[in-house]
Amino acid sequence: MTTLEHQGIETAEQAAFRAEARAFLHAHLPPRRDANPWALNFTADEGEARAHFEAGRAWQRLLFDNGFAGLTYPREYGGRGGDAWHERIFREEQASVEAPTAFISATIAMLGPTLMRHGSDEQRREYLPRLLSGDDAWCQLFSEPGAGSDLAGLACRADRDGDQFVINGQKVWNSAAQFCDRGMLLVRTNPDLPKHHGITFLLVDMDSPGIDVRPLVQATGSAHFNEVFLADVVVPVSRILGEINEGWAPARTVLSNEAAFIGGGSGGANTNEKLVMLAHA
Structure with a gap:
């Protein structure tokens, strides 16, 4: 009781x-x-x-x-x-x-x-x-090899092409990404702005062409974490969560x-x- x-x-x-x-x-x-x-x-x-x-x-x-x-x-x-x-x-x-x-x-x-x-x-x-x-099921695509504790230093890039973005880069330590349908993705859309700006939050389908999920095998033999490679991945502009170049705000909400x-x-x-x-x- x-x-x-x-x-x-x-x-x-x-x-x-x-x-x-x-x-x-x-x-x-x-x-x-x-x-x-x-x-x-x-x-x-x-x-x-x-x-x-x-x-x-x-x-x-x-x-x-x-x-x-x-x-x-x-x-x-x-x-x-x-x-x-x-x-x-x-x-x-x-x-x-x-x-x-x-x-x-x-x-x-x-x-x-x-x-x-x-x-x-x-x-x-x-x-x-x-x-x-x-x-x-959603995974979090935030951390990068060069952007972990300093997440705002991320370099995964999204170049706009009309009504879509073309994304290239790498993410790492992504829990259960190999099983997930969609991902919360942080990308750099304007490298000329201060690092906490110029970031955009995108909602991406994990079966999109160009996404390669590679499990990371740990000492236990399990593979809970992954590295995710993105090569010319196309995401519609309509998949922005929040505002373009202002993805740090929704990212902070997630964290x-x-x-x-x-x-x-x-x-x-x-x-x-x-x-x-x-x-x-």
């Missing part, structure tokens, strides 16, 4: 939602087991890694189909249209069951609020329902959401699991 339940200060509406969430979670998931909070399970088998990733996607789809994904997002964008307390109660209840540790939930936490803040209404309607349902996800909990994932989901993405 939670503190609020114990004190009897939940409203009838909140208590009803808690009962709904608890019934759903316990109908689909086993009780959470005691485990070392720093324990991790690595796999060197690509098939197992993909199966784990797809299990997270399937769980997200089940949440979406039952009205438990995007609890605070507007209904017109695929959410439930609820209040912050819906999210709090659901996380409290989910902490008691063995929920799949899903990479996709991390990227929803990063990209969803960024689309709400910086995206156009058309972009929200196109991308948010597929993000919240797990139909589209702030990333920090909040790690520090604020994710419905049962332990600290080390969250770091692995997000580190170097």
